[in-house]
Amino acid sequence: MSGSAAVERAPSGAERVLAPIVLGVVVVAVWQLLAGSGLVEAYLLPSPAAIGDEIVAFAPSMLSAGALTGLNALIGLIVGSLVGIALALAASAARLVDGMLAPVVAALAVVPIVALAPVLNTAFGADAQTGRQLIAALAAFVPVFINTARGLRQTLPVHRDLMRACAATPGQAMRVITLRTAAPFTFTGIRLASSLAVISALVAEYFGGPRGGLGGLISTSAASSAYPRAWAYVVAAIILGLAFYLVALGLERLVSRRR
Amino acid sequence: MNTVITAPAGAIAAVTVTGVDKVFATRKGEVTALSGIDLHVAPGEFVSLIGPSGCGKSTLLRLIADLDAPTTGTVEVFGTSAHQARLDQRYGIAFQQAGLLPWRTVAGNIALPLELHGMGVAERAARVAELVALVGLGDFASTYPDQLSGGMQQRVAIARALAEKPALLLMDEPFGALDEMTREYMQSELLRIAAETGAAVVFVTHSIPEAVYLSDRVVVMSPRPGRIAGIVTMNLGRTADRADDLREDGAFFEMITAVREALHGSPVSRARGVETR
Numbered sequence: 001m002s003g004s005a006a007v008e009r010a011p012s013g014a015e016r017v018l019a020p021i022v023l024g025v026v027v028v029a030v031w032q033l034l035a036g037s038g039l040v041e042a043y044l045l046p047s048p049a050a051i052g053d054e055i056v057a058f059a060p061s062m063l064s065a066g067a068l069t070g071l072n073a074l075i076g077l078i079v080g081s082l083v084g085i086a087l088a089l090a091a092s093a094a095r096l097v098d099g100m101l102a103p104v105v106a107a108l109a110v111v112p113i114v115a116l117a118p119v120l121n122t123a124f125g126a127d128a129q130t131g132r133q134l135i136a137a138l139a140a141f142v143p144v145f146i147n148t149a150r151g152l153r154q155t156l157p158v159h160r161d162l163m164r165a166c167a168a169t170p171g172q173a174m175r176v177i178t179l180r181t182a183a184p185f186t187f188t189g190i191r192l193a194s195s196l197a198v199i200s201a202l203v204a205e206y207f208g209g210p211r212g213g214l215g216g217l218i219s220t221s222a223a224s225s226a227y228p229r230a231w232a233y234v235v236a237a238i239i240l241g242l243a244f245y246l247v248a249l250g251l252e253r254l255v256s257r258r259r
Numbered sequence: 260m261n262t263v264i265t266a267p268a269g270a271i272a273a274v275t276v277t278g279v280d281k282v283f284a285t286r287k288g289e290v291t292a293l294s295g296i297d298l299h300v301a302p303g304e305f306v307s308l309i310g311p312s313g314c315g316k317s318t319l320l321r322l323i324a325d326l327d328a329p330t331t332g333t334v335e336v337f338g339t340s341a342h343q344a345r346l347d348q349r350y351g352i353a354f355q356q357a358g359l360l361p362w363r364t365v366a367g368n369i370a371l372p373l374e375l376h377g378m379g380v381a382e383r384a385a386r387v388a389e390l391v392a393l394v395g396l397g398d399f400a401s402t403y404p405d406q407l408s409g410g411m412q413q414r415v416a417i418a419r420a421l422a423e424k425p426a427l428l429l430m431d432e433p434f435g436a437l438d439e440m441t442r443e444y445m446q447s448e449l450l451r452i453a454a455e456t457g458a459a460v461v462f463v464t465h466s467i468p469e470a471v472y473l474s475d476r477v478v479v480m481s482p483r484p485g486r487i488a489g490i491v492t493m494n495l496g497r498t499a500d501r502a503d504d505l506r507e508d509g510a511f512f513e514m515i516t517a518v519r520e521a522l523h524g525s526p527v528s529r530a531r532g533v534e535t536r
């Protein structure tokens with residue numbers, strides 16, 4: 001495998017980790033030089049150093065804001081995924097249900113979920129997180145439903161024959177073959193849903209409701225012209241989204257290893 | 260053709276197929292896959308089904324396994340309906356694609372039928388160890404299927420089929436995807452396993468030498484609609500006593516010729532040198 005080395009060698013683990021880090025350092029360095037040179041106005045592009053200072057200064061607030069937004073996103077992701085899985089199972093069990101759900105999901109998939117934010121925020125009251133969690137759940141629901149529904153159709157005929165030859169009960173066949181075959185697809189859906197849930201929970205905060213989340217703090221910081229601080233909260237939001245994504249990716253890899 | 264079965268008198272046949280037709284309703288109309296099939300397989304007997312592709316070999320095997328139902332006629336397995344025999348787990352089956360669960364180890368795959376039927380953990384582990392040894396995969400119990408060669412995967416599938424100690428083994432071209440050398444090795448292994456377990460085997464193949472080497476009798480089928488064109492008894496001694504040197508034996512080649520003639524029709528056309536398809 002390591003034979004024809006120079007021609008088509010897969011990048012090693014170290015290279016795969018190092019390359020983006022090197023690129024990141026270069027980008028930050030150029031950015032710092034650009035911001036320090038006076039060529040670009042500070043409110044347009046605060047320097048990395050200035051943003052870094054704000055991150056240090058507001059670390060406790062960032063942590064609590066990240067926890068608040070993260071919890072909303074997590075609740076939304078879990079609820080949306082569970083509903084998505086349950087409805088996909090119902091759709092695969094009954095063609096009628098499938099026919100009823102398909103247009104609803106198609107509609108949900110094209111409506112920008114955050115467009116519902118003002119409506120839901122008002123509906124659940126100004127001091128509740130429920131509207132935001134619901135928005136995150138709606139966003140998470142779509143990819144989980146679509147991927148799970150697809151996964152439930154992937155069962156191999158030879159596996160179905162095997163279950164019948166073994167006189168397995170429908171419940172056993174479901175557990176041993178159908179669900180296990182669908183699992184990697186479901187987790188792909190959850191991976192896609194993880195980022196959507198964070199983005200939705202975050203953006204939903206722009207439309208009022210209780211303060212204290214990352215989205216709310218980004219918008220108040222920007223409104224009071226505290227640009228480096230706004231960017232610092234943006235960095236925190238990126239880290240939060242990345243954390244969700246990486247955990248979901250890890251789960252997906254774990255389930256998809258053998259398929 | 261000689262169809263006398265050397266079964267102990269009064270023993271219940273492993274398989275009895277009587278007057279079976281199978282018609283599939285497809286979008287393009289009806290396809291008659293099998294027509295007027297009568298077949299008996301004695302306990303412990305090794306019977307191969309051979310014929311060109313599309314002649315209904317798999318369909319016949321699936322009827323015996325109760326994976327499909329005949330349109331007319333009856334299929335009995337050990338004196339009960341094929342349906343009851345399946346519920347009672349009287350047979351084990353191996354498919355052309357091994358059909359292993361990729362997320363389970365070798366041991367996990369072999370344990371599957373035992374698990375489904377509620378065998379206890381300790382008893383199951385003991386039986387799996389026995390089966391892993393039987394198919395010669397002792398060192399691979401905790402390996403995943405994607406790390407095994409095609410021949411090894413088929414051996415796992417055979418072990419899984421034997422898990423419940425069935426007296427009937429159904430196999431649909433299990434060695435079809437293997438290279439010639441692995442294939443011959445697997446044939447010898449299969450005869451050893453069949454002798455050790457005493458199981459009757461119904462074996463689908465489209466290889467004449469394979470059918471001859473393995474079988475007590477070879478059932479020759481012809482297509483459109485699938486019928487039994489002839490049944491050739493292999494006068495090659497007990498299957499349990501056969502070894503690789505049989506493949507170079509004159510009697511072996513005679514049997515190959517006999518099966519080929521049954522497949523292609525009359526021996527006359529062959530004598531005249533007429534090309535038969």
Ligand SMILES: Nc1ncnc2c1ncn2[C@@H]1O[C@H](COP(=O)(O)OP(=O)(O)O)[C@@H](O)[C@H]1O
Binds near residue numbers: 292310315316319485
């Ligand atoms: N499920 C099915 N639906 C429709 N036609 C089928 C089905 N299974 C088999 N057939 C048809 O029945 C005939 C016999 O098929 P098969 O038993 O698979 O042949 P073989 O195994 O000998 O190659 C073929 O013409 C095939 O197209």
Ligand SMILES: [Mg+2]
Binds near residue numbers: 316317318
């Ligand atoms: Mg076939």
